[in-house]
Amino acid sequence: MSDPSPAAEIEAVAGAKRPLNDDQPQESKLLHQVRVDNLPMSDIKEIKQFLKDKGFQSISKAPKWRYAMCTFESEAEAQQAMDNLKDVQYKGKLLTTKSFTQSEESYRDRFNKKKKNNKKNEPAPEDDTRTPAERLAFQVTPLFNVPYEDQLKQKKKILMKTMYELKKKIGEMKDQSERSKGQVDWSTEPGFPFGEMEVVASPEVDGYRTKCEFTVGKDLDGQITVGFLLGLFRHGIVNVLDPSETKNVPEIAKKIAANMQEYIRASEYPIYDREEKKGVWRTIMTKTQRTGDVLLLIQIKPEDMTEEQVAALKQDLLTYWTSDAMKNDKGIVVTTLIVQVWDGLSNGITDRGTDDILYGDGYVYEELLGSRFRLSSSAFFQVNTPACELLYSKCADWCNLDKTKRTTLLDLCCGTGTIGITMAKDVERVIGVDIVPEAIVDARANAERNNVTNATYFANKVEDRLDVLTRKEDEEIVAVLDPPRNGVHASVIRAIRESPAIDKVIYISCDAKQALSNFVSLCRPESNRFSGKPFVPKRTAAVDLFPHTQHCELVIEFERIPSTTNDTAIIDTTDVPA
Numbered sequence: 001m002s003d004p005s006p007a008a009e010i011e012a013v014a015g016a017k018r019p020l021n022d023d024q025p026q027e028s029k030l031l032h033q034v035r036v037d038n039l040p041m042s043d044i045k046e047i048k049q050f051l052k053d054k055g056f057q058s059i060s061k062a063p064k065w066r067y068a069m070c071t072f073e074s075e076a077e078a079q080q081a082m083d084n085l086k087d088v089q090y091k092g093k094l095l096t097t098k099s100f101t102q103s104e105e106s107y108r109d110r111f112n113k114k115k116k117n118n119k120k121n122e123p124a125p126e127d128d129t130r131t132p133a134e135r136l137a138f139q140v141t142p143l144f145n146v147p148y149e150d151q152l153k154q155k156k157k158i159l160m161k162t163m164y165e166l167k168k169k170i171g172e173m174k175d176q177s178e179r180s181k182g183q184v185d186w187s188t189e190p191g192f193p194f195g196e197m198e199v200v201a202s203p204e205v206d207g208y209r210t211k212c213e214f215t216v217g218k219d220l221d222g223q224i225t226v227g228f229l230l231g232l233f234r235h236g237i238v239n240v241l242d243p244s245e246t247k248n249v250p251e252i253a254k255k256i257a258a259n260m261q262e263y264i265r266a267s268e269y270p271i272y273d274r275e276e277k278k279g280v281w282r283t284i285m286t287k288t289q290r291t292g293d294v295l296l297l298i299q300i301k302p303e304d305m306t307e308e309q310v311a312a313l314k315q316d317l318l319t320y321w322t323s324d325a326m327k328n329d330k331g332i333v334v335t336t337l338i339v340q341v342w343d344g345l346s347n348g349i350t351d352r353g354t355d356d357i358l359y360g361d362g363y364v365y366e367e368l369l370g371s372r373f374r375l376s377s378s379a380f381f382q383v384n385t386p387a388c389e390l391l392y393s394k395c396a397d398w399c400n401l402d403k404t405k406r407t408t409l410l411d412l413c414c415g416t417g418t419i420g421i422t423m424a425k426d427v428e429r430v431i432g433v434d435i436v437p438e439a440i441v442d443a444r445a446n447a448e449r450n451n452v453t454n455a456t457y458f459a460n461k462v463e464d465r466l467d468v469l470t471r472k473e474d475e476e477i478v479a480v481l482d483p484p485r486n487g488v489h490a491s492v493i494r495a496i497r498e499s500p501a502i503d504k505v506i507y508i509s510c511d512a513k514q515a516l517s518n519f520v521s522l523c524r525p526e527s528n529r530f531s532g533k534p535f536v537p538k539r540t541a542a543v544d545l546f547p548h549t550q551h552c553e554l555v556i557e558f559e560r561i562p563s564t565t566n567d568t569a570i571i572d573t574t575d576v577p578a
């Protein structure tokens with residue numbers, strides 16, 4: 001049933017299966033938590049002492065909470081403390097307890113999310129009078145009730161603030177050593193070298209997300225539901241709400257979730273219980289492209305099932321999703337169906353699971369600016385196709401490619417190669433680098449599919465590859481850097497600065513705040529740690545790929561300050577393998 005070829009291709013590049021991302025979580029330490037309910041809101045100090053005396057540890061209790069959360073090193077300690085509280089009352093109320101086990105990493109994720117929510121002035125759970133659907137909307141699409149024009153204004157304001165911050169930070173580090181004199185004058189002069197920020201709206205405002213991940217759980221009435229988790233698991237919330245009212249989810253993905261829900265409700269196998277860590281149905285992922293291609297990945301944990309049962313279940317899923325009734329009556333044409341087996345603790349689709357391609361070739365295809373791309377289930381690909389075209393057009397425009405010159409385009413953090421391939425015809429050569437071997441396999445296949453013969457790809461860290469990218473004598477090198485949300489390690493920026501051949505960097509960021517330290521490292525004056533002439537931000541634009549959310553893509557054109565010496569003479573690319 002499965003097609004082994006994608007995995008074999010990846011092994012040819014990588015040698016062996018490896019994590020998708022450098023920052024991909026490994027199995028982390030388990031935290032054992034107990035929630036104690038029926039406590040008063042006040043008397044925090046007394047309550048903590050009372051619980052401590054009963055054997056509770058690491059106690060969190062906020063004034064608004066009618067509960068306390070306690071964390072233990074071991075399950076046995078948690079159980080002992082719960083036993084100590086059996087039939088115990090506090091100020092006339094019988095206390096109840098509930099235990100949870102979760103990985104330290106998912107605890108941290110949830111904690112960070114909570115901090116973000118607090119910034120959005122979300123009401124405390126106790127004071128929350130919103131309907132469940134409204135709560136979900138605020139969680140997934142926090143700007144859903146803000147007119148779109150105002151959303152864009154808000155985003156621009158936030159991004160401009162980051163640019164001011166960059167100017168301020170660089171201004172504060174004005175180093176007057178001989179070497180760096182005059183390198184950052186722009187930061188203390190009035191005005192901005194990058195001028196007014198252009199804001200590009202998304203052509204589609206609703207239903208634009210091509211990739212969606214839905215959890216299998218129970219709604220507030222206890223009905224099996226495929227949708228989004230309605231709050232923080234850390235607060236004991238495990239309820240899931242269907243995505244029917246979620247603005248950025250496309251109709252086709254909503255229909256798939258509804259049909260999967262119907263299937264699971266009729267299934268003999270239980271859904272996965274996040275507290276008990278038991279059950280079969282976990283998560284589904286959809287990739288629904290503009291080409292009409294539909295990938296459905298269904299994640300299960302078949303720990304108590306026999307091999308025969310798993311095989312029969314896969315066969316049944318195949319029949320269900322590829323039936324004529326599904327195509328003709330329900331209008332859902334799945335082009336790739338994958339079942340992922342995942343026994344681990346972390347929730348969500350993971351590249352550490354085992355995938356079985358039940359139908360199709362394991363990919364979906366998408367068209368961007370006249371090129372066609374093949375995407376595997378784990379590959380990164382922008383989720384808003386028409387807005388992505390505007391983003392890449394802007395990027396190409398700002399690269400100022402001169403067809404009369406020999407230009408090399410460095411597509412740094414190239415993923416499946418989209419940026420370089422859409423610009424390949426305008427340059428002499430494209431060099432793409434990405435840390436994920438799967439992405440490089442896709443990038444090579446995409447280049448071939450689009451008859452691009454001047455692109456070379458490397459499955460490496462950018463910082464390990466740049467040292468061999470020096471330029472030929474009459475060559476111009478432009479770098480496009482499109483890193484993950486939190487930017488790149490400082491060593492990548494150092495490598496760019498130390499490559500005198502790179503005069504221009506187009507930096508694309510989906511989280512400007514997190515990427516700010518990268519911007520600062522590109523622009524700061526020369527020093528022992530950051531050698532190589534700094535860059536100056538020349539132009540900025542915001543392209544809204546994520547309507548109804550607070551995210552937005554920021555594009556900055558950084559230009560190298562002019563060279564005073566002939567420092568561009570380290571010239572040789574012959575050592576770059578083809």
Ligand SMILES: C[S@@+](CC[C@H](N)C(=O)[O-])C[C@H]1O[C@@H](n2cnc3c(N)ncnc32)[C@H](O)[C@@H]1O
Nearest residue numbers: 380413414415418434435436461462482483484
């Ligand atoms: C936001 S995605 C961009 C992908 C691609 N440019 C696109 O638009 O489809 C970021 C990419 O950076 C890659 N990445 C992260 N850290 C890296 C590093 N140190 N060196 C090379 N690639 C890295 C990730 O694997 C991911 O494919």
